[in-house]
Amino acid sequence: MSYRAIDVAGDIGLRAEGKTLEECFVNAGLGLYSLITDINLVKPAQKSEISISEETLEDLLVSFLNELIFQFDAYGFIGREIKLELKEKSLKAEVYGESFNPEKHERKLLVKAATYHNLVLKKENDYWIAEIIFDI
Template identity: 75%
Template structure:
């Protein structure tokens, strides 16, 4: 995993990296989940599918992260492993995890949404970098 928290006044940011664009997106998703709870406490009891098509890679990243937030808010689903492909601005992902249980899962931050504020996604030399800020 390659992600770290970025200190942002009033919100929380995340920097994700990967050797490929797909790996960068996976690490962004796992980084998001790590803001919500301890990933080591999640069991892979179920899986969800996500498919999103957008006009740009930036919109695709924000839509993908907001879909993960929606699945958590609406269904309590939290993951700790993601298989993901991106082809022509279409993302397909299988996310493995379980339903969040406050009796066994630590509650960290309540993430409201991924934002476009100061959004960065770029390829640098041999790897991809994404920086995203979340409303909390």
């Protein structure tokens, strides 16, 4: 996994990398989940499907992450594995995980939303890099 938390005053940031844009998006999603709980304790027992279309790749990334947050907030669904396919400015993802159980899953941060504040999505050398700040 290629992601790490970034310390941001009052909020939390995440830097995700990937050899492909898809891998970068997947690592951003897994990084988000790792801010919420220890994803090693999550079993990939259920599947959630996501389809999103946006105007830009940056919009697509923010919408994707906010959809993952919504599914956690609304349904208690926490992911562990993500299969993702990008086509131009749309994505389809299958997220495998389970319902969050406070007796089993450690609660870390309450992540409210992915933001556009200082958002970075770029290709540098042979890697895609995303930096996202989340409201907590």
